[in-house]
Amino acid sequence: MALPEPPPEPETTRPPEPYEESSQFRHWKLTSEELQHLRQKVNEEGAERVRKAFEEQRKLILMVEFQKITGDTTQEPPECLTWEEQLTYCQFYEGRILDYCKALHFDRFVQATALAYFKRFYLRNTVMDYDPKFYLMTCVFLSTKVENAHISLSKFLESIPKSPSPDVMVELEFSLSKGIRFEYMVHHPFWPLHGFLLDVQDYIATSHPRPAHEHLYQKLQKCYSRAEQFASIATLTDLTFTHMPSQIGLGCLLAAARERDFEKELEQYLASRFHEKLDDLVKLRIALDGVAKAVTMQTEKNVDKATAAAIHKKLQKCQNPDFDPTSALCKHRRREEERERNERAAEKHEAGKAREAEQNATFIL
Numbered sequence: 182m183a184l185p186e187p188p189p190e191p192e193t194t195r196p197p198e199p200y201e202e203s204s205q206f207r208h209w210k211l212t213s214e215e216l217q218h219l220r221q222k223v224n225e226e227g228a229e230r231v232r233k234a235f236e237e238q239r240k241l242i243l244m245v246e247f248q249k250i251t252g253d254t255t256q257e258p259p260e261c262l263t264w265e266e267q268l269t270y271c272q273f274y275e276g277r278i279l280d281y282c283k284a285l286h287f288d289r290f291v292q293a294t295a296l297a298y299f300k301r302f303y304l305r306n307t308v309m310d311y312d313p314k315f316y317l318m319t320c321v322f323l324s325t326k327v328e329n330a331h332i333s334l335s336k337f338l339e340s341i342p343k344s345p346s347p348d349v350m351v352e353l354e355f356s357l358s359k360g361i362r363f364e365y366m367v368h369h370p371f372w373p374l375h376g377f378l379l380d381v382q383d384y385i386a387t388s389h390p391r392p393a394h395e396h397l398y399q400k401l402q403k404c405y406s407r408a409e410q411f412a413s414i415a416t417l418t419d420l421t422f423t424h425m426p427s428q429i430g431l432g433c434l435l436a437a438a439r440e441r442d443f444e445k446e447l448e449q450y451l452a453s454r455f456h457e458k459l460d461d462l463v464k465l466r467i468a469l470d471g472v473a474k475a476v477t478m479q480t481e482k483n484v485d486k487a488t489a490a491a492i493h494k495k496l497q498k499c500q501n502p503d504f505d506p507t508s509a510l511c512k513h514r515r516r517e518e519e520r521e522r523n524e525r526a527a528e529k530h531e532a533g534k535a536r537e538a539e540q541n542a543t544f545i546l
Contacts, residue, residue: 200425204364209301211422219304224264227307227501232258234503259499262309266492271303273489274313275417281321285340287330290369293416294324297367300421302360310501311356315345319353327365370412374430378405381434384450400443407437411476418475424468431465432472439473 200206211219235258262270275296282292298320303313318341325331338344345353358365378401385397411433415421420429438447455462 200368200427203368204362204366205368206425208362208364209304209422210425213419213423216304216419216422220264220268223305224262224267224307227309228261228499230503231261231309231499231501234501235259238502260495261499262307262492262496266495267303267308269484270308270489270492270496271299271313272417273484273486273492274317275299276484277314278317278321281318281341285321285337287321287325288328289371289413290328291321291324291330293369293371293413294328294367295320296416297369297421298323298357298361302357304422306360308496309499310504311360312500315349315353316357318344319350319357322350323354323357323365327367368426370415370426370429370433371409372430373427374405374408374412374433376427377431377434380454381447381450384453385446388449388453397446400441400446404434404437404441404443404447407441408433411436414476414479415472418479420472420475424472428465428468429472432469433476435469436473436476 239257278295278299279292281287282295295317299313299317302311302316302320322334322337325337334347334350338347338350344350381401382398385394385401389397408430412430415429415433420432424432435444435447438444451462451465455465
């Protein structure tokens with residue numbers, strides 16, 4: 182009589198890593214395909230809002246009172262920016278964030294956080310609605326608070342040419358905060374990279390003969406210095422959406438190792454750390470190769486002024502009039518809002534008079 186087969190062991194699920202419980206992982210971690218799809222979707226929705234706003238403004242301008250205000254009755258539907266043009270335009274302003282942080286002597290954490298805010302905001306909003314030249318400085322100022330490098334708003338605005346008023350900056354900061362879901366914490370690759378430096382040092386100490394230590398430590402330090410540069414460059418790429426900070430940090434170390442003749446030692450380190458999980462090592466290598474390729478191809482400023490100027494010229498013709506305080510549509514909305522406020526105030530006043538009259542009548546009786 183055959184013995185019954187033992188019941189299958191229940192599958193054990195891996196507990197989530199701390200990073201996987203962060204808002205960055207839950208809300209801002211996407212695949213390359215998801216990233217492109219979201220950018221296309223946001224751009225199409227933004228373009229549709231712009232076309233509707235221009236059509237509404239065109240109808241208003243055709244009315245006599247708007248002809249008197251603007252003297253313009255030619256409002257054709259605009260040619261809107263494509264999602265690729267928006268991405269290119271935003272990349273130009275990301276370069277401007279580097280300029281701001283360098284001029285104001287902010288550290289790499291402030292710069293990286295400002296870039297993350299800017300990328301996140303324009304992942305779900307369009308430059309046709311929100312002018313990036315205002316939001317880039319708002320991203321920088323907000324990041325100084327988060328990264329413990331805060332300066333007063335007045336001092337910050339004094340350092341910025343043609344800066345908005347403090348009241349406007351407060352409004353921009355609130356709008357930016359809504360756009361990034363009030364999720365201010367940003368995980369960068371810098372600390373994971375430093376952790377890998379310490380771990381590789383430990384690996385060298387335990388896996389190589391003592392006479393080789395000093396030489397390998399020197400090579401590792403040169404490699405690490407270059408990897409830090411790559412980590413800063415990585416904050417300009419989509420890696421912040423598609424990869425975990427630890428993957429970015431280790432990928433930057435791999436890119437540096439290839440330049441600094443340390444790749445063999447790093448490969449040995451990876452094999453020693455993942456020798457029991459070969460499948461994980463293969464997946465990790467694919468991710469690291471992607472990071473290394475991205476950071477070596479990326480430059481700090483990959484959009485020139487001429488390209489940005491051409492997009493800006495097109496943008497001026499498709500800026501959403503709903504967000505332009507000088508447009509006929511925006512003026513009309515303000516007048517309507519004021520009229521509604523006055524009507525509500527008048528109704529409240531009449532209701533108060535009616536209650537007072539009723540109370541007086543009751544008193545007389």
